[in-house]
Amino acid sequence: MLRSPGSKPSRGSLVCEANSGTPVPKNSILVVGGTGTLGRQIVRKALDEGYDVRCIVRPRQNPADFLRDWGATTVQADLTDLTSLPATLVGVSAIIDCATARPEESTQKVDWEGKVALIQCAQAMGIQRYVFFSIFNCDKHPEVPLMNIKACTEDFLASSGLNYTTLRLCGFMQAVIGNYAVPILEDRPVWGTNDETRTAYLDTQDVARMTMAALRSEECSGRTLTLAGPRAYTTKEVIELCEDMSDSKAQINTVPTWLLKGTRNVLKGAQWAKDAADRLAFAEVLANNETWDAPMDQTYELLGIEAESVNTLEDYLKEYFNKIMKRLKEVGASTDRTNFYV
Numbered sequence: 001m002l003r004s005p006g007s008k009p010s011r012g013s014l015v016c017e018a019n020s021g022t023p024v025p026k027n028s029i030l031v032v033g034g035t036g037t038l039g040r041q042i043v044r045k046a047l048d049e050g051y052d053v054r055c056i057v058r059p060r061q062n063p064a065d066f067l068r069d070w071g072a073t074t075v076q077a078d079l080t081d082l083t084s085l086p087a088t089l090v091g092v093s094a095i096i097d098c099a100t101a102r103p104e105e106s107t108q109k110v111d112w113e114g115k116v117a118l119i120q121c122a123q124a125m126g127i128q129r130y131v132f133f134s135i136f137n138c139d140k141h142p143e144v145p146l147m148n149i150k151a152c153t154e155d156f157l158a159s160s161g162l163n164y165t166t167l168r169l170c171g172f173m174q175a176v177i178g179n180y181a182v183p184i185l186e187d188r189p190v191w192g193t194n195d196e197t198r199t200a201y202l203d204t205q206d207v208a209r210m211t212m213a214a215l216r217s218e219e220c221s222g223r224t225l226t227l228a229g230p231r232a233y234t235t236k237e238v239i240e241l242c243e244d245m246s247d248s249k250a251q252i253n254t255v256p257t258w259l260l261k262g263t264r265n266v267l268k269g270a271q272w273a274k275d276a277a278d279r280l281a282f283a284e285v286l287a288n289n290e291t292w293d294a295p296m297d298q299t300y301e302l303l304g305i306e307a308e309s310v311n312t313l314e315d316y317l318k319e320y321f322n323k324i325m326k327r328l329k330e331v332g333a334s335t336d337r338t339n340f341y342v
Contacts, residue, residue, distance in 0.1 A: 005108060005112045005145065005148055005149045005152050024091055024092065024093045024128075025052065025091075025093060026093050026094075026128070027050060027051045027052055027093070028051070028052045028054070028091055028092050028093045028094075029046060029051050029052070029053055029054070029092065029093060029094045029095070029096060029215075030054045030055070030056065030088060030089060030092045030094070030095045030096070031043050031046070031053060031054070031055045031056075031072075031096045031098070032055075032056050032079070032095065032096070032097045032098065032099045032118065033056075033097065033098040033099030033100065034053075034055035034056070034057070034064070034067055034072065034098075035055075035057060035064045035067070036098060036099065036100075037172060037174050037175075037204055038098045038133070038172065038204045038207055038208070039055075039098045039099070040066075040067075041204040041205050041207065041208040042096055042098060042207075042208045042211055042212070043055060043067060043070065043072050044070060044208070045205070045208040045209060045211070045212050046096075046208075046212060047070055047071050047072060049212055052073075053071070053072040053073065054072065054073045054074070054075060054088070054092060055067050055072050055073070055074050055075070056074075056075060056076075056077045056078075056079075056088055056099075057074045057075070057076060057077075058076065058077070058078045059076055075087070075088050079099060079109075079110050079113075079114025079115070079117070079118065080105075080106075080109050080110060080113075080114055082113070082114070082117040085117055085118055085121050086121050086124075086125070089121055089122065089125040089127060090125070092125075092127065093127070093128050093129065094127065094128055094129035094130070094131070094215060095118070095122055095127055095129070095130045095131065096131045096211060096215070097115070097118065097130065097131065097132045097133065098133045099114075100133075100146075107145060107146050107149055108145075108149070111146065111149045111150070111153070112149045112152065112153065115132075115153050115156075116153070116156060119153075119156060119157055119160050119162065120160075122160075122162055123160055123161065123162060127162065128163060129162075129163050129164070129165070129215060129221075130157065130160075130162045130163065130164045130165075131164070131165050131166075131167065131211060131214060131215055132153065132154070132157055132164060132165070132166045132167070133166075133167050133168075133169060134150045134151075134153070134154055134166050134167065134168045134169070134224075135147055135150045135168060135169060136168045136169060136170045136226055136228075136292050136294070137168075137290075137292075138150040138151040138154070138168065139151040139154070154166050154224065158222075163221050163222070164221070164222065165214050165215070165220045165221060165222075165223055165224075165225070166223070166224040166225070167207075167210070167211065167214065167224075167225055167226075167227055168224060168225065168226040168227065169202070169207065169226075169227055170199055170200045170201070170202065170226070170227070170228045170229065170232075170292040170293060170294070171199040171200070171201045171202070171229075171292060172201060172202060172203075172204050172207075173201045173202065173203045173204070173229070173311070173313055173316045173317075174203075174204055175201075176201060176238055176242075176313070176316075176317070177320060179191075180238055180239055180242045180250075181242050181246070181317065181320060181321070183250075184239075184242050184243065184246055184248050184250045185246060185248065185324065187248075187251070188251070189250075189251040189252065189253045190239060190250050190251065190252055190253070191252075191253050191254075192235040192236070192239065192252055192253070192254055195235075195288065195289050196234055196289050197234065197235070197288060197289055197290055197291070197292070198232035198233060198234055198290075198291040198292065198293060199232055199233060199292045199293075200228035200229040200230070200231060200232040200233075200292060200293035200294070201229045201233065201313050202227055202228065202229040202310075202311075203229075203310075203311040203316055205311070206229075206310050206311055207227060209305065210227055210299075210303055210305060213303040213304055213305060214303060217302065217303065217304075219302055220302065220303075225299055225302075226294035226299075227294075227296075227299070228292070228293050228294045228296055229293075229310070229312070229313065230296075230307070230310055230312050230313075231312065231313070232291055232292065232293040233313060238313070239252065241313065241314065241317055242317065242321075245317050245318060245321040246321055246324075246325075
């Protein structure tokens with residue numbers, strides 16, 4: 001049974017009024033988390049398909065100018081400021097919610113309280129479709145705060161009466177670049193665990209394509225779908241791929257799973273380190289010899305996507321390293337490699 005991540009905001013705490021009068025165009029969508037790794041790909045894909053895209057952005061030192069340059073509209077709001085949310089939904093037909101708390105932020109405030117408030121606003125404003133991104137097998141790990149919050153949010157969304165689709169993700173190929181490819185190129189250590197966990201990574205561009213297909217499909221309404229890549233890999237296999245394609249040898253530092261658990265037990269006793277302890281709980285699951293994968297044949301058919309069109313990790317890494325090596329050759333092998341990431 002899922003444990004409630006905390007009390008949710010009351011409806012009285014939000015000023016949400018149902019949309020009335022002028023019909024809302026069906027191609028008008030709000031992307032929450034549009035500056036993130038996945039969100040920016042969804043914004044690009046939606047714009048390419050002719051959607052009128054609005055993005056929530058927070059006041060920040062580095063403004064999200066690139067979203068406006070692409071043709072999206074931006075509106076300042078924050079999931080931790082519940083009163084800022086209602087106005088962002090005026091004139092919107094659908095919400096694509098791919099936001100999550102950053103490492104320095106509270107998952108309770110962003111991923112639970114903020115999302116509950118957003119769903120309540122969507123109910124009041126008569127939003128026609130809500131696409132929510134969750135985590136693979138989140139309902140099986142209530143001991144992990146972020147996964148428990150995702151599972152509780154799934155339940156809250158399903159009971160809201162909204163026309164929703166939940167997409168559970170296994171892992172992004174883009175994370176492989178920062179975690180393994182870049183450190184190997186820089187001759188820095190890569191970190192791994194002594195486990196056989198397998199992850200079926202997906203390219204975020206493919207996730208964006210599947211997301212827009214799900215948004216268009218009435219058959220996806222009221223359903224929870226797991227999106228997985230063509231094949232699942234262990235950390236060791238990913239590192240070996242990066243070594244082969246970069247013609248380099250990785251310096252591997254192995255972190256025993258018992259150390260992750262021990263560190264988490266120490267940190268969770270201190271209030272100031274609670275968020276760090278919660279994230280270590282997620283790391284424990286990722287190092288628990290599970291397989292983060294799911295059959296995709298029925299999902300491909302449902303979304304109208306050919307399996308052969310989905311990018312493989314080998315092809316993704318090959319393209320990345322080919323670009324890097326080409327740039328290195330252009331400037332000379334002695335040049336600092338850190339200038340040439342794509």
